[in-house]
Amino acid sequence: MSEFFDALETRAPAEREAALMAALPAQIAHAQSRSTAMGEILAGVQAAAITSRAALARLPVTRKSELLARQQAVRAAGGDACGGFAAVLRGAAMRRVYASPGPIYEPEGVDRDYWRTARALYAAGFRAGDLAHNAFSYHMTPGAFIVESGAHAVGCTVFPAGTGQTEQQLQAIADLRPAGYLGTPSFLRILLEKAHEAGADTRSLTKAMVSGEACPPSLRDWFGERGVAAYQTYATADVGLIAYESAAREGLVLDEGVIVEIVRPGTGDPVPDGEVGEVVVTVLNPDYPLVRFGTGDLSAVLAGACPTGRTNTRIKGWMGRADQTTKVRGMFVHAGQVAQVLRRFPELTRARLVVTGEMANDQMRLRVESAPVAGLTERLAEAVRDITKLRGDVELVAPGSLPNDGKVIEDARSYQ
Numbered sequence: 251m252s253e254f255f256d257a258l259e260t261r262a263p264a265e266r267e268a269a270l271m272a273a274l275p276a277q278i279a280h281a282q283s284r285s286t287a288m289g290e291i292l293a294g295v296q297a298a299a300i301t302s303r304a305a306l307a308r309l310p311v312t313r314k315s316e317l318l319a320r321q322q323a324v325r326a327a328g329g330d331a332c333g334g335f336a337a338v339l340r341g342a343a344m345r346r347v348y349a350s351p352g353p354i355y356e357p358e359g360v361d362r363d364y365w366r367t368a369r370a371l372y373a374a375g376f377r378a379g380d381l382a383h384n385a386f387s388y389h390m391t392p393g394a395f396i397v398e399s400g401a402h403a404v405g406c407t408v409f410p411a412g413t414g415q416t417e418q419q420l421q422a423i424a425d426l427r428p429a430g431y432l433g434t435p436s437f438l439r440i441l442l443e444k445a446h447e448a449g450a451d452t453r454s455l456t457k458a459m460v461s462g463e464a465c466p467p468s469l470r471d472w473f474g475e476r477g478v479a480a481y482q483t484y485a486t487a488d489v490g491l492i493a494y495e496s497a498a499r500e501g502l503v504l505d506e507g508v509i510v511e512i513v514r515p516g517t518g519d520p521v522p523d524g525e526v527g528e529v530v531v532t533v534l535n536p537d538y539p540l541v542r543f544g545t546g547d548l549s550a551v552l553a554g555a556c557p558t559g560r561t562n563t564r565i566k567g568w569m570g571r572a573d574q575t576t577k578v579r580g581m582f583v584h585a586g587q588v589a590q591v592l593r594r595f596p597e598l599t600r601a602r603l604v605v606t607g608e609m610a611n612d613q614m615r616l617r618v619e620s621a622p623v624a625g626l627t628e629r630l631a632e633a634v635r636d637i638t639k640l641r642g643d644v645e646l647v648a649p650g651s652l653p654n655d656g657k658v659i660e661d662a663r664s665y666q
Contacts, residue, residue, distance in 0.1 A: 255372040281539035286334030313544035348392040359537035365490035367400030374481035378405025385433030427454035435465040501564040516585025526656030528572035548656040574659040614642030
């Protein structure tokens with residue numbers, strides 16, 4: 251039995267990159283012509299010229315806040331629920347519409363594996379004929395359907411357990427003996443702990459695909475000690491599968507149907523491989539053609555190829571949130587403003603705004619990686635004041651000394 255879902259996973263990296271870049275111009279043109287919102291966002295862009303990552307990086311990033319604002323404005327004017335982002339909404343090409351917090355509404359097309367999660371399930375060990383216990387929510391949100399569609403594409407039968415009702419779920423597991431679990435890692439732990447207390451039989455569960463929250467190695471090992479091999483999956487309702495864990499347990503392998511960039515928080519500027527930044531995704535989905543969608547999640551590219559033989563790029567997994575907006579002396583300060591400061595000094599690339607002090611006594615210090623330069627701290631302080639409308643100190647630090655954690659704003663205040 252093959253270890254790989256299909257031959258795409260083992261393509262030569264150059265072949266994969268060429269295929270993705272070849273598909274990019276047509277996807278951008280499609281987004282411009284069929285999605286009202288993307289047509290406005292990409293107005294004036296020559297789709298045929300977007301054939302490289304460098305060209306892609308010049309396009310604007312659309313973040314969830316903009317998705318929400320546009321949807322609300324379009325609905326208020328009597329437009330469609332998805333705010334003009336979907337290429338088709340009320341025609342035969344859409345199966346369902348879901349609600350995520352905001353609310354943000356996302357469409358589902360008719361493709362058998364619309365969110366492309368079959369690849370992740372296969373890597374987690376799910377195979378045709380398996381019964382999967384799906385404990386993601388089936389209520390309004392797409393989580394359960396995202397993994398169910400992938401399970402069906404693999405050939406699994408799905409028990410739609412949903413969330414809650416722990417005792418009934420344990421009864422179903424004992425009766426139906428599913429081979430694997432789909433859901434959050436925290437609820438899987440609850441099920442296994444309750445099963446131990448009640449003497450319920452969960453021995454049939456030998457694998458799990460978990461998502462929706464972090465699953466640290468300590469928890470993964472805890473599952474393994476109880477006979478369950480748990481694998482993480484990174485997917486969103488907006489773009490579907492982004493990356494998935496393999497048996498190597500070394501980061502997450504990118505999906506074959508997305509173009510992923512890691513950018514400096516608050517900007518659309520790609521960072522060097524290995525540096526932590528925001529995950530930005532362009533998805534080759536004709537139904538919901540999001541171009542440079544900012545997930546708001548932090549991650550970083552891992553060097554080298556996956557030991558399993560999968561040749562796509564790997565990322566470290568979820569490393570926190572990129573939205574670092576904070577309030578200083580009654581005014582909001584966000585990562586984009588730090589980026590504006592740096593743009594005035596092209597020779598500088600990395601900075602970190604540290605906010606300290608106690609309540610009502612906020613202090614800002616911009617720490618910038620740079621060799622000593624006469625007059626630089628004064629000019630930086632002036633730029634900080636001009637852009638944020640707040641005064642702050644500036645400290646020059648040695649290149650490479652700032653933490654590689656994706657933070658552009660660090661709130662180190664005491665709230666006690």
